[in-house]
Amino acid sequence: MQAPNSEENLVEALGECGIRELSNFDEFLKSLFAVAVSPESDDTLREVALDGVMEFVKLGKGGKFQSMIYQRFLQAIVYSPSGIDVVVETLVSNFFNYIDVRYFTYITLEKLVRTLDSRDIKDTNNTHQDSENKSKLSNLEFAIHKIHYILSHIPPLETKEGQSDYQMWSELGLSSKETDGKQSKEGDQENRPKKSNSDIAKKMKLKFTKAWLSFLRLSLPLDVYKEVLVTLHQIVIPHLSSPIMLCDFLTRSYDVGGVTSVMALSSLYILMTQHGLEYPNFYEKLYALLEPSIFMAKHRAKFFELLDSCLKSPLLPAYLAAAFTKKLSRLSLVVPPSGALVVIAIIHNLLRRHPSINFLVQQQNDETDGDSSRRENENSESVKESDACTDISTAKPGIDMFNSEETNPAKSNAMRSSLWEIDTLRHHYCPAVSRFVASLENDLTVRAKTTEITVKDFSSASYATIFRAEIGRRIKQVPLAFYKASPASLFSESDFPGWSFKLDDSENEESGNGNNGLLTKSVEADEKSTKRQRIEC
Numbered sequence: 001m002q003a004p005n006s007e008e009n010l011v012e013a014l015g016e017c018g019i020r021e022l023s024n025f026d027e028f029l030k031s032l033f034a035v036a037v038s039p040e041s042d043d044t045l046r047e048v049a050l051d052g053v054m055e056f057v058k059l060g061k062g063g064k065f066q067s068m069i070y071q072r073f074l075q076a077i078v079y080s081p082s083g084i085d086v087v088v089e090t091l092v093s094n095f096f097n098y099i100d101v102r103y104f105t106y107i108t109l110e111k112l113v114r115t116l117d118s119r120d121i122k123d124t125n126n127t128h129q130d131s132e133n134k135s136k137l138s139n140l141e142f143a144i145h146k147i148h149y150i151l152s153h154i155p156p157l158e159t160k161e162g163q164s165d166y167q168m169w170s171e172l173g174l175s176s177k178e179t180d181g182k183q184s185k186e187g188d189q190e191n192r193p194k195k196s197n198s199d200i201a202k203k204m205k206l207k208f209t210k211a212w213l214s215f216l217r218l219s220l221p222l223d224v225y226k227e228v229l230v231t232l233h234q235i236v237i238p239h240l241s242s243p244i245m246l247c248d249f250l251t252r253s254y255d256v257g258g259v260t261s262v263m264a265l266s267s268l269y270i271l272m273t274q275h276g277l278e279y280p281n282f283y284e285k286l287y288a289l290l291e292p293s294i295f296m297a298k299h300r301a302k303f304f305e306l307l308d309s310c311l312k313s314p315l316l317p318a319y320l321a322a323a324f325t326k327k328l329s330r331l332s333l334v335v336p337p338s339g340a341l342v343v344i345a346i347i348h349n350l351l352r353r354h355p356s357i358n359f360l361v362q363q364q365n366d367e368t369d370g371d372s373s374r375r376e377n378e379n380s381e382s383v384k385e386s387d388a389c390t391d392i393s394t395a396k397p398g399i400d401m402f403n404s405e406e407t408n409p410a411k412s413n414a415m416r417s418s419l420w421e422i423d424t425l426r427h428h429y430c431p432a433v434s435r436f437v438a439s440l441e442n443d444l445t446v447r448a449k450t451t452e453i454t455v456k457d458f459s460s461a462s463y464a465t466i467f468r469a470e471i472g473r474r475i476k477q478v479p480l481a482f483y484k485a486s487p488a489s490l491f492s493e494s495d496f497p498g499w500s501f502k503l504d505d506s507e508n509e510e511s512g513n514g515n516n517g518l519l520t521k522s523v524e525a526d527e528k529s530t531k532r533q534r535i536e537c
Helices: 003-039 042-059 067-078 085-096 099-115 117-123 129-151 176-184 193-215 222-235 243-256 259-274 281-286 293-297 300-310 318-331 336-353 369-378 380-385 387-395 420-427 431-441 461-474 505-537
Strands: none
Touching: 003 042, 003 067, 042 067, 042 085, 042 281, 067 085, 067 099, 067 129, 085 129, 099 129, 099 193, 129 193, 129 222, 129 431, 193 243, 222 259, 222 318, 243 259, 259 281, 281 300, 281 318, 293 300, 300 336, 300 387, 318 336, 318 420, 336 420, 336 431, 336 461, 431 461
8 A cells, every 4th residue: 555655755756856957947047047148247158158058959858949948048138138248249140040040039039029018119208207117118128129139130041142051050950840740751852951941941031021020010219210221121121021011111111201211212112113012102202302401311322323213214204204303403503512413413314214304404484475475375274274373474584483392293383494403503613513514415315325324423422522533633724813805894794684894984084093193192202201311311
């Protein structure tokens, strides 16, 4: 009767030993996590703790990846109060080259993102928050910064050369069950690795997509939000399973306006041109971005390149091409010389691509009343749409019909204007601008004799680059302050029509006689003073 009791006691004793060992191991892991994420620990000690944790991840469950330990470790890193430190950088540099580590990193980060209370971030500007809410909010922002840093530094499965690295950190790879099942199947052994690699690639892309979409649903801090928009078209869109799923995020960002729209334009342009996204108000939003401040923005070079690409389609309506051309020409009056060079380059390409708007170059706005009335009779339908503007133009010839304050390009009246602003750039104070504007004098409708200008060569220009280019130029004829004929006036009459800067003959004679009298008196006075000095001596 005592034997069963002894066996039961033995089982209970072994169970207690196992529980005690598990609890001790759990406490040991917590100690390693604390040492690894503590900012007070030495950097070398933190790296040793990181290596120890990753060894447990590798050797757990008989060679299978111990995902539970790894998830707890990443959670300790993300929720630690310290910033992005040596542990995160070491984890990225030493372990993210293994595909199973990347795979479970995506899974863990997706779970962590779901647990974040992102709604608290919207209250960052609330002045009535207490200290606890502010500290909680700062911890959430720290966590979002760390998640973004880890996500953006995970290398893609395929490199730029199209090669893939399927090196595993654990012995059994992503799943031991899938490996056992594949080993039991019959088939060609040479085809198994390719099939396995393709399955891994599909799984990696799926986990990558879920992790990034979950992260983008958060209310991101402003600095993280801008950084995401800048790099989204390079590190996220090419590796998503379905990039069109970003359309809501990108259209909301594009509707914000200002610099945010400029940063979202690159990714939105890729979705429109490569993935069939239809955005009806795209050109209206793009037209609204043409402000003087855009020429001083940080990402202006990429914006002007995309602007030129968006206006490249030959199916663009004439009124839309004319509106962009006229808006850019108006901005050339107030932008720096580097901005004027970009404007001339884009207008050159627009006039060459769209011959239907070349009338803007030769159209005259200073027509007489008879000409304007005759045009009214010929185009009565167009006149009825804008009676007020027509009355102004007939009453005061030379009025520019273009409305620069209008945000809708269809209502800007660009088709009834001309590029008189570009003509003023011929007398620009910067020699580079005045020389470059001469390219618009060619007949751009003959495409065989002209070529498009690469906007990229001018989009990143500045005062410094223009100055260095002017210094490096070889000047054949040095300009000097020399007049072949003595100037008769300070300004030429062509600069100010209707004004005269020459004196009358009677005024010249009076002024001349007066000057001669003064000169003779001063000479006589000088002679008398010299004679007195000689006598005294």
